[in-house]
Amino acid sequence: MIETENLTRKFGDLTAVDAVTFRVEEGEVFGFLGPNGAGKTTTVRMLCCLISKTSGKASIGDYDVGKDSDALKIRKLIGLVPDNVGLYDDLSAYDNLDFYGKLYDCTEAQRKENIQRFLTMLGLWEKKDVAVGVFSKGMKQKLGIACALVHDPKVLFMDEPTANLDPESAKTVRDFILDLKKEKRTIFLNTHNLDEAQKICDKIAILNTKLMAVGTPEELERSASGRKTVVQLVQVSDAILAALRKLPVRDMVVEGNKLTFDVLEPEKENVAIVDAIYGASGHVQTVTVVGSTLEEAYLKLVRLDEK
Amino acid sequence: MRLSKSRIIASKDFKVFMKKKNILYSIVVVPLVLSFLLPGVMAYAGHKNGASGVSGAELTVLLPSFTFLYLVIAGVIPSTIASYTIVGEKVEKSLERLLATPTTDGEILLGKGIAAFLPPIASILGGATIFMVLMDLVTRGTLGYNFFPNWNAAIVLFVMVPFAVIMSVEWNVVVSSRVSDVRAAQQIGALIVLPLGGIYLAGELNLIPLGTTSNLLIIAGVLLALDLILLYVAKATFRREEILTKWK
Numbered sequence: 001m002i003e004t005e006n007l008t009r010k011f012g013d014l015t016a017v018d019a020v021t022f023r024v025e026e027g028e029v030f031g032f033l034g035p036n037g038a039g040k041t042t043t044v045r046m047l048c049c050l051i052s053k054t055s056g057k058a059s060i061g062d063y064d065v066g067k068d069s070d071a072l073k074i075r076k077l078i079g080l081v082p083d084n085v086g087l088y089d090d091l092s093a094y095d096n097l098d099f100y101g102k103l104y105d106c107t108e109a110q111r112k113e114n115i116q117r118f119l120t121m122l123g124l125w126e127k128k129d130v131a132v133g134v135f136s137k138g139m140k141q142k143l144g145i146a147c148a149l150v151h152d153p154k155v156l157f158m159d160e161p162t163a164n165l166d167p168e169s170a171k172t173v174r175d176f177i178l179d180l181k182k183e184k185r186t187i188f189l190n191t192h193n194l195d196e197a198q199k200i201c202d203k204i205a206i207l208n209t210k211l212m213a214v215g216t217p218e219e220l221e222r223s224a225s226g227r228k229t230v231v232q233l234v235q236v237s238d239a240i241l242a243a244l245r246k247l248p249v250r251d252m253v254v255e256g257n258k259l260t261f262d263v264l265e266p267e268k269e270n271v272a273i274v275d276a277i278y279g280a281s282g283h284v285q286t287v288t289v290v291g292s293t294l295e296e297a298y299l300k301l302v303r304l305d306e307k
Numbered sequence: 308m309r310l311s312k313s314r315i316i317a318s319k320d321f322k323v324f325m326k327k328k329n330i331l332y333s334i335v336v337v338p339l340v341l342s343f344l345l346p347g348v349m350a351y352a353g354h355k356n357g358a359s360g361v362s363g364a365e366l367t368v369l370l371p372s373f374t375f376l377y378l379v380i381a382g383v384i385p386s387t388i389a390s391y392t393i394v395g396e397k398v399e400k401s402l403e404r405l406l407a408t409p410t411t412d413g414e415i416l417l418g419k420g421i422a423a424f425l426p427p428i429a430s431i432l433g434g435a436t437i438f439m440v441l442m443d444l445v446t447r448g449t450l451g452y453n454f455f456p457n458w459n460a461a462i463v464l465f466v467m468v469p470f471a472v473i474m475s476v477e478w479n480v481v482v483s484s485r486v487s488d489v490r491a492a493q494q495i496g497a498l499i500v501l502p503l504g505g506i507y508l509a510g511e512l513n514l515i516p517l518g519t520t521s522n523l524l525i526i527a528g529v530l531l532a533l534d535l536i537l538l539y540v541a542k543a544t545f546r547r548e549e550i551l552t553k554w555k
Contacts, residue, residue: 011552050403072409082407087399091326095322103409
């Protein structure tokens with residue numbers, strides 16, 4: 001649905017986005033993680049045809065980003081939730097949505113239906129005639145998302161949708177994104193909230209001007225330092241250790257009756273480990289897989305780049 | 308260029324203006340005050356100590372100059388609206404969302420232009436109509452005829468005032484790209500009144516007789532030329548890329 005190849009944007013001598021290549025499938029929630037100034041917003045703005053690219057290729061659906069004749073078609077296909085909510089405080093919630101619905105060429109019937117649907121989903125229908133200026137931050141953010149959805153876009157770009165929200169409002173927004181995910185919309189989520197990315201995203205890209213890594217949250221966790229298996233035994237014996245050394249296990253550490261191994265695929269390797277222990281008449285109390293977290297993976301990649 | 312898109316943007320801006328009392332006052336009050344004040348002053352001027360008031364010869368110089376005052380306020384009023392429609396969107400951070408919709412830069416600019424053009428024009432023409440009716444009532448006795456309407460007033464109100472409003476709107480678009488505060492935009496935007504005020508003063512001092520059709524047409528021509536130059540600059544300023552990467 002979204003594809004980039006060596007997408008680059010320079011501002012004078014400064015390279016904001018450097019040869020970024022990724023692919024987002026239809027119906028996927030794609031998290032774009034990175035520190036401040038990593039180029040996340042610049043990438044979104046290029047993909048939304050708001051600013052031009054310096055070089056590289058990008059496409060959304062069948063349309064080319066950067067091709068003048070496709071710009072309006074792309075903008076019609078997508079919805080954008082910018083990092084600033086950007087609503088008209090003097091207008092009511094309904095009027096804000098109606099304005100955007102008109103700009104996206106929705107018929108009156110479509111606008112009425114979608115406005116009611118999204119305001120109801122977000123718990124704002126009762127406040128539809130209230131001026132947005134009196135809304136709380138959380139309510140504004142929810143309305144901002146509804147504005148981007150009023151024309152039923154196939155692709156939704158969200159730039160830090162939960163930034164500066166209190167935990168309850170952030171959770172409401174996250175739950176709403178999960179509801180949208182069920183509707184099979186393609187969602188491109190800019191965030192530096194790792195927990196949020198892990199909970200919501202099917203795939204995550206880590207950006208620090210350059211693309212550091214792309215993968216599922218699990219793949220990224222594994223890529224940081226693999227995972228460890230910790231086996232607690234009733235009693236460690238030489239026979240058990242000898243049996244385990246015959247296996248292709250790496251970095252076995254023995255601490256009392258606790259054994260720790262580096263593993264790449266615990267689902268397969270742990271079976272062999274436990275079999276070897278039983279074969280040597282050992283008794284297993286617990287087997288625990290300890291993985292590196294997404295946070296560790298993220299920090300490792302970002303710090304590695306800064307060095 | 309799809310006019311429907313510009314109309315949607317202009318309608319939204321009208322809706323916002325209706326909720327903003329300061330904008331409403333600035334549109335309505337100034338032309339209205341002028342329309343009642345000038346005939347009122349004329350009714351009482353020169354009547355002190357039993358004098359017979361302003362002479363007919365003086366009136367034929369004064370009245371065209373008074374009409375010209377509407378050209379001066381045509382420079383001021385749009386700056387209040389135009390600065391709000393663009394800098395206001397910047398302040399409310401709604402510009403990026405608007406730019407992300409399937410509209411062209413030209414459609415947005417035209418929509419903003421219509422929103423900043425129509426209310427001042429309606430207000431000025433309404434005010435000028437009141438002014439002309441009242442002024443005729445006050446001066447008919449001295450002149451022996453109705454001074455208004457006349458062709459020169461028509462040129463000022465239907466040609467020069469729209470040109471001045473357009474110039475003010477365009478100037479404010481350019482100013483909007485350099486400031487991030489509505490008041491600052493209004494203050495700098497209102498500087499457009501200086502050349503118009505200068506022409507008015509020149510008329511009052513009889514340096515440029517404003518009762519002459521040829522002079523009015525020359526000034527109208529200059530305004531049109533300035534409109535075209537500023538249109539080019541405003542279009543170059545109001546581009547998505549510029550707005551998102553270079554505007555303050």
